[in-house]
Amino acid sequence: MPMKKKATIAAMIGDPSGIGPEVVVKTLATQALDARVLLVGDTGVVADTIALLGAPLTARRIDDVSQARFEPGVVDVLDDGLLDRAACPLGQLSPESGRAVTAWWDIATRLALDEQVDAIIKAPVNFEAIRLSGARPAVSTGVDQTHLLLVTGPLRVVHLTDHVPLREVFAHLRRDAIAELIRLTDASLRRWGVAAPRIGVAGINPHASGDEERLEIAPAIEMACSEGIDARGPVSPDSLFRQCIDGQYDCVLAHYHDQGHIAVKTWRFEGNCALVLGEPFLRISVAHGTAFDIAGRGIADHRSMAAAMRHAATLGGAQGFPAD
Amino acid sequence: MPMKKKATIAAMIGDPSGIGPEVVVKTLATQALDARVLLVGDTGVVADTIALLGAPLTARRIDDVSQARFEPGVVDVLDDGLLDRAACPLGQLSPESGRAVTAWWDIATRLALDEQVDAIIKAPVNFEAIRLSGARPAVSTGVDQTHLLLVTGPLRVVHLTDHVPLREVFAHLRRDAIAELIRLTDASLRRWGVAAPRIGVAGINPHASGDEERLEIAPAIEMACSEGIDARGPVSPDSLFRQCIDGQYDCVLAHYHDQGHIAVKTWRFEGNCALVLGEPFLRISVAHGTAFDIAGRGIADHRSMAAAMRHAATLGGAQGFPAD
Numbered sequence: 001m002p003m004k005k006k007a008t009i010a011a012m013i014g015d016p017s018g019i020g021p022e023v024v025v026k027t028l029a030t031q032a033l034d035a036r037v038l039l040v041g042d043t044g045v046v047a048d049t050i051a052l053l054g055a056p057l058t059a060r061r062i063d064d065v066s067q068a069r070f071e072p073g074v075v076d077v078l079d080d081g082l083l084d085r086a087a088c089p090l091g092q093l094s095p096e097s098g099r100a101v102t103a104w105w106d107i108a109t110r111l112a113l114d115e116q117v118d119a120i121i122k123a124p125v126n127f128e129a130i131r132l133s134g135a136r137p138a139v140s141t142g143v144d145q146t147h148l149l150l151v152t153g154p155l156r157v158v159h160l161t162d163h164v165p166l167r168e169v170f171a172h173l174r175r176d177a178i179a180e181l182i183r184l185t186d187a188s189l190r191r192w193g194v195a196a197p198r199i200g201v202a203g204i205n206p207h208a209s210g211d212e213e214r215l216e217i218a219p220a221i222e223m224a225c226s227e228g229i230d231a232r233g234p235v236s237p238d239s240l241f242r243q244c245i246d247g248q249y250d251c252v253l254a255h256y257h258d259q260g261h262i263a264v265k266t267w268r269f270e271g272n273c274a275l276v277l278g279e280p281f282l283r284i285s286v287a288h289g290t291a292f293d294i295a296g297r298g299i300a301d302h303r304s305m306a307a308a309m310r311h312a313a314t315l316g317g318a319q320g321f322p323a324d
Numbered sequence: 325m326p327m328k329k330k331a332t333i334a335a336m337i338g339d340p341s342g343i344g345p346e347v348v349v350k351t352l353a354t355q356a357l358d359a360r361v362l363l364v365g366d367t368g369v370v371a372d373t374i375a376l377l378g379a380p381l382t383a384r385r386i387d388d389v390s391q392a393r394f395e396p397g398v399v400d401v402l403d404d405g406l407l408d409r410a411a412c413p414l415g416q417l418s419p420e421s422g423r424a425v426t427a428w429w430d431i432a433t434r435l436a437l438d439e440q441v442d443a444i445i446k447a448p449v450n451f452e453a454i455r456l457s458g459a460r461p462a463v464s465t466g467v468d469q470t471h472l473l474l475v476t477g478p479l480r481v482v483h484l485t486d487h488v489p490l491r492e493v494f495a496h497l498r499r500d501a502i503a504e505l506i507r508l509t510d511a512s513l514r515r516w517g518v519a520a521p522r523i524g525v526a527g528i529n530p531h532a533s534g535d536e537e538r539l540e541i542a543p544a545i546e547m548a549c550s551e552g553i554d555a556r557g558p559v560s561p562d563s564l565f566r567q568c569i570d571g572q573y574d575c576v577l578a579h580y581h582d583q584g585h586i587a588v589k590t591w592r593f594e595g596n597c598a599l600v601l602g603e604p605f606l607r608i609s610v611a612h613g614t615a616f617d618i619a620g621r622g623i624a625d626h627r628s629m630a631a632a633m634r635h636a637a638t639l640g641g642a643q644g645f646p647a648d
Contacts, residue, residue, distance in 0.1 A: 155590075165534045167494055206581040210489045238585035242593055257530040259586065261562035266479075266587045269566055 007316030013041030014123025018290025035313035098133030112281035118316035157260035178220035201233035331640030337365030338447025342614025359637035422457030436605035442640035481584035502544035525557035
């Protein structure tokens with residue numbers, strides 16, 4: 001088992017024209033976290049957001065993570081000093097925001113790759129702003145294949161495939177790929193402090209009764225079990241997610257985008273966040289967007305960011321999933 | 325619009341060895357219903373269940389629906405007098421139970437076909453008991469194609485396909501079939517007293533973005549709209565069900581078994597019940613089984629039967645869906 005510790009988290013503030021800075025500051029002002037958190041972004045944006053919200057915090061610019069003090073009431077902001085704030089007005093799409101978030105996310109990724117932080121969090125970015133800017137990430141994680149782990153409270157779902165047309169999912173449903181994802185899930189959860197991960201694996205047909213269960217999914221589960229992994233199933237897809245909510249599994253495996261997303265977003269949209277499996281570090285993002293229409297009004301819902309921070313704190317500290 | 329009225333409901337008590345009689349009696353004892361309810365089954369079983377639960381009710385045998393008095397505190401039981409109770413002990417699988425429920429369900433179906441009742445409800449039966457008995461339904465509804473409408477509170481989902489392997493769903497995803505189901509849903513809801521049904525139609529691919537949406541689903545929605553039906557979509561499958569819960573639709577259309585069942589059973593398993601679209605009468609069943617392991621102990625959860633009765637009362641009376 002990895003040693004429990006207090007996690008260090010770098011949270012990138014997201015598109016400065018959107019609600020990202022607001023949900024980050026709200027979380028820092030209201031969420032008790034047993035972790036050391038620094039922000040990556042623009043100090044002025046953070047300071048203005050603190051003022052907007054009347055939060056009992058002060059923004060403090062740092063140029064290197066070694067300068068972070070993690071003092072109560074003081075928010076360390078790792079700031080490259082490059083943001084042209086006049087070029088990214090609140091509530092508006094701008095190439096400058098797209099450029100800035102790309103650069104900030106490179107900084108956060110580099111901190112994670114260098115193990116200077118235990119987890120990185122991405123507040124909402126706007127993909128159209130990034131496209132307009134022409135910016136490309138400069139830091140590579142060196143990983144080709146990742147898998148989305150969508151979480152809301154006790155419901156945690158890792159996905160075999162993501163944005164694949166449903167008709168094409170069957171070509172990905174191979175025993176080796178499923179077994180590999182079970183192994184990756186088990187290893188990731190152990191690294192995050194879940195002592196003996198219980199992994200429920202969905203079937204793909206009604207009542208988990210069909211060719212794919214017999215030929216691919218069940219053999220994959222058998223392979224994983226023979227290696228000492230606690231994988232169970234194939235479970236009827238319409239029962240699995242409720243069983244996870246009820247505490248029978250630490251995580252469940254869905255085979256296609258909507259199998260998992262329907263469960264998570266229908267059960268409890270609020271407070272859901274997205275983790276990534278397959279990278280050498282812990283990366284978490286929130287499931288909502290920049291919400292330009294309400295940016296700067298102080299009314300953004302920060303529950304997803306709060307969930308992201310709680311997960312970064314406990315998983316990054318090898319303490320397992322947070323209590324709901 | 326159909327005229328609102330007080331509905332007459334026939335509830336078949338289900339397998340006498342299971343929890344069916346218990347959930348029926350519990351519902352009658354605790355649920356205020358603006359409806360006239362009679363049971364179809366064995367009077368002795370109902371009387372013993374009333375005694376077991378200490379319910380303030382009396383069972384009264386009738387031989388014909390015309391004898392029903394629907395008096396407060398008295399449960400009219402339409403009883404064919406054929407049950408051999410010694411042959412169907414509590415908590416045990418028996419051919420006699422299978423024979424009895426098949427005969428009782430024929431009686432209920434005949435009442436509905438003859439318009440002597442407005443809705444029929446089926447308490448849990450055991451399919452293995454029916455198979456062992458060799459009994460076959462003698463009353464035909466004359467309908468080939470029906471569709472399941474699964475309901476829990478404000479989340480109501482009609483299914484294009486049922487127990488079809490996921491791989492074969494695409495062959496059923498044809499614009500004519502989808503348009504026909506939208507029409508059937510609209511007509512059924514209107515008959516049940518929903519004045520202007522709003523029907524949300526799911527896509528089938530992630531974010532409702534793919535060939536099937538463009539070639540089949542969107543054209544089906546257009547056909548329905550051109551006929552004056554309020555059909556909307558295709559909606560991203562991971563957003564549609566939450567939107568229905570939030571009140572944006574009266575009913576949503578799912579294309580395959582798990583698309584709808586994952587949403588309903590994950591969101592709120594308790595109190596879900598199943599209606600059938602496509603028959604000339606209203607038929608409702610509960611989504612759980614006979615639970616032989618807890619039969620006769622008085623601990624069965626009757627929330628699904630209570631939901632079934634509430635739906636039979638308001639839909640059977642052309643009063644729309646019950647308030648949650």
